[in-house]
Amino acid sequence: MLEAVGVSAFEERVYRALLGSADCSAADLAATLREPARTVSTALARLDELGLVRRLEGRRYAPVSPEAAIGKLVNQRRAELDEVRGAADEFVDAFRLRDLRNNPDHPVEVVSGPDEVRRFSVGMQHNPEKSVLSFDKPPYATPPAGYDEVAAERPLLERGVEMRVIYERAALQLPGRLANVTELIRLGEKARTVPALPVKLYVYDHRLAIVPLSGAHVSEAIAVIHPSALLDALIALFEAYWERATAIVTVPPRAADGLDPQEARVLTMLAAGLSDQAIARQLGVSLRTARRRITTVMELVHASTRFQAGAAAAHRGWI
Known part of the structure; x- marks a missing residue:
């Protein structure tokens, strides 16, 4: 499981054994795991290097909190992968340059x-x-x-x-x-x-x-x-x-000058150039109702055309 952060399967096995034991030596762990003491000692040295265990007096070892230690390894690996991603961009640029040099017309x-x-x-x-x-x-x-x-x-x-x-x-x-x-x-x-x-x-x-x-x-x-x-x-x-x-106008839903949220929405659609039929579909109302609301909004902002409605919204700082 920890191979993704640089811990081998055997090193993980040693670490798990240490988590389930009191502070102990390489010889103690070797006896528990029934593995050569030298092999276990090498694994402990590697775990110490990775920050997963700490060495105590008397050649004994204790595990470091997995939450902190493994989290640190994950962050290190993430930073390494970010560097790889940056390098990949350079490789992509080199590949494209090669392609352009070899095929300048394509x-x-x-x-x-x-x-x-x-x-x-x-x-x-x-x-x-x-x-x-x-x-x-x-x-x-x-x-x-x-x-x-x-x-x-x-x-x-x-x-x-x-x-x-x-x-x-x-x-x-x-x-x-x-x-x-x-x-x-x-x-x-x-x-x-x-x-x-x-x-x-x-x-x-x-x-x-x-x-x-x-x-x-x-x-x-x-x-x-x-x-x-x-x-x-x-x-x-x-x-x-x-x-x-x-520019597409985004009128605040509680705009000034007496516009309610639905009227502000109608003004947004007018300034975007939507047709009367499209506005009716967006509002879910009949064409007649939509036209009545369009007329009301244009009167409120003193506009006679859709362009003027957009200009009115811009003048009020809604764009």
Whole structure:
């Protein structure tokens, strides 16, 4: 069991025997275990080095508290694995550089098949260190059972990864999607919207991009673009769309100027460009009721258009 932290099976056996005995010598343990005294003595020296036992006067040994000693070994091994992870990044960079040198005209890797694409994509989603840029547009592959968009992105935001996402307007009209995006914005995501996007796109740390080749679902086949002029062009494309995209308004549920929580929600959807029909679906009401609430909200913020509603929210400091 302790082999994962550098303790051999025999050393663990000696340690367990010492845990079940009073302070004793190597000879005492050798007699208990029916093993050569020299072999037991070597194991005790190793356990002493690892901090699992301490040597007493008279060549006797006592166990150190397992909670503290094993916890220390686990932390040391975790630190070692973190160093390996850092070294792995250097190896990956060296491999990519080799690939680019040998194939300077082909900096694109194709990954195909649902299982391979899913494995690669999930790995990338958990590994960005600094930033993620994304074009988000329908249609989507069916998510795994129990998939939670907010829970998946929360760890990245909490560890300081900058996430900038441009949502195609149709994405925000899907049931429950705007609520998820609003929560992600609250957690730190920077989100904007445009009427239409040319392609789905994911850029990780400005070092690697993923573009689906099927034109629809990411799960079928993807192009992985490594550092190259093509990657630079995709990043420039994102920045160009970002500049002309509209920030998604997240109006506080208890906003000023007499807006109740549901009216604040309607203002959020108006500023995001949702149609009257989409707002009705999000609220779970009839189109007539939705339009009546839209009219009320626009009158409260003195706006005659959706653009003016967004501007009014910005003026009040809600964006």
